[in-house]
Amino acid sequence: MKISLIVAKAENNVIGKDNQLIWRLSSDLKLFKKYTTGHHIIMGRKTYESMGKPLPNRTSIVISRNKDFEVPEGHFLAHSLEEAIQLGISRNLDQVFIIGGAQIYKEAIQFCDEMIITEVQAAPEGDAFFPEFDRKAWKIVHSEHFPKDDKNEYDFNFMIYKRIN
Numbered sequence: 737m738k739i740s741l742i743v744a745k746a747e748n749n750v751i752g753k754d755n756q757l758i759w760r761l762s763s764d765l766k767l768f769k770k771y772t773t774g775h776h777i778i779m780g781r782k783t784y785e786s787m788g789k790p791l792p793n794r795t796s797i798v799i800s801r802n803k804d805f806e807v808p809e810g811h812f813l814a815h816s817l818e819e820a821i822q823l824g825i826s827r828n829l830d831q832v833f834i835i836g837g838a839q840i841y842k843e844a845i846q847f848c849d850e851m852i853i854t855e856v857q858a859a860p861e862g863d864a865f866f867p868e869f870d871r872k873a874w875k876i877v878h879s880e881h882f883p884k885d886d887k888n889e890y891d892f893n894f895m896i897y898k899r900i901n
């Protein structure tokens with residue numbers, strides 16, 4: 737099973753503030769939708785709660801230490817990232833997407849085959865960060881520039897990194 741991580745991060749690695757996203761990037765949301773639709777998406781409990789409900793046309797696997805946390809029918813609760821990944825394997829999935837947040841990304845980089853990173857050309861204030869990673873362990877296989885416009889607050893680069901070894 738291929739394990740992909742998908743994130744939008746700023747130049748200072750900020751990914752969120754007060755449990756919210758901090759930018760309006762319509763083209764990035766479209767890319768997120770294009771890549772994840774039809775798939776299982778793994779996320780931390782805080783990211784799940786910040787969305788309020790499962791995203792349409794995707795199966796959520798929510799990670800929480802709380803054994804009683806409730807997710808709607810057709811979605812899943814896991815108590816560790818390993819358990820979430822095992823769930824994907826046991827369901828014979830071809831691919832899963834790890835969609836955040838900061839705590840989950842920190843653990844997830846070691847497990848990922850691919851990182852889909854929207855590199856937002858801004859350095860806003862925030863309280864949730866994407867971790868630094870060893871760039872030598874990854875190669876860029878796709879790079880595309882999106883200029884800012886009335887629906888996209890900042891310029892961004894849409895990048896795909898593949899693990900080298």
Ligand code: NDP
Nearest residue numbers: 744752755756757780781782783800801836837838839840
């Ligand atoms: P997370 O979404 O990573 O969720 C954290 C929670 O996940 C913990 O409180 C815990 O839940 C559970 N958890 C984490 N690690 C483990 C573990 N090893 N075992 C079991 N459960 C675990 O929260 P963050 O605060 O780190 O990130 C949220 C922020 O990230 C928000 O600002 C959000 O908007 C942003 N974000 C940004 C994205 C982007 O692409 N820019 C994408 C996704 C989120 P519990 O407390 O219930 O036990």
